[in-house]
Amino acid sequence: MSIRVRYFASLKESLGCDGVELSCARPLTVQQVWSQATGQISLPDNILVAVNMAYVDQAVEITDGDEVAFFPPVTGG
């Protein structure tokens, strides 16, 4: 199973890369994706999560082929 993880803006800078490909044997939670991708235990409260380009809450299950994006609060406009 393959999951594409992407980071944006200040998170991309602090992690030093724009993302990573994860492979795993079974579906993961958002928290598990974050931990496996970054090596950090818990997802910071202010970080937003999108799966396949739609906002999700952390209860969603991540499956094969999903794109999971982590990013800080948005500041457009």
Place this chain on the structure above:
Amino acid sequence: MIIKLSVEAFDPFDEVKRFQEQQAGLAGAIGATSIFIGTMRDFNDGDSVVSMSLEYYPGMTERQLEMIVTEAIERWAVLNVLVVHRVGDISPGDPIVLVVVETSHRGDAFDACRFIMEALKSKAPFWKKEQLASQTSRWVENNSKGYAP
């Protein structure tokens, strides 16, 4: 509905003119056009800002903007909407965002335009990084509430 992201500087008044020309068929139905233009300031949080770069999430940004405009169209009696947003490197005085809402009556135009701007500010994935006069740079961490602090 027209939604555009632009890496080039844009003239909001040219955009409005072109938008109105493209839909001459609506001319008799439109009684109100609400226009919001957001431009880049040369100051923020007490510091001089010399330039800014705007990052976005290709694909998701456009999709979020479409969802926001669709919600506005469902909530108010909107005839048409144009949203233009800059990305990339921006200088003070440059327009960053343009929202144009055409309706039959002014209340819907004002309300839908405000709604689109506020939703864009809180949901559309854009991120600003400021280059300061002090030769340092910083990410803008949160959008303001929309009034002078």
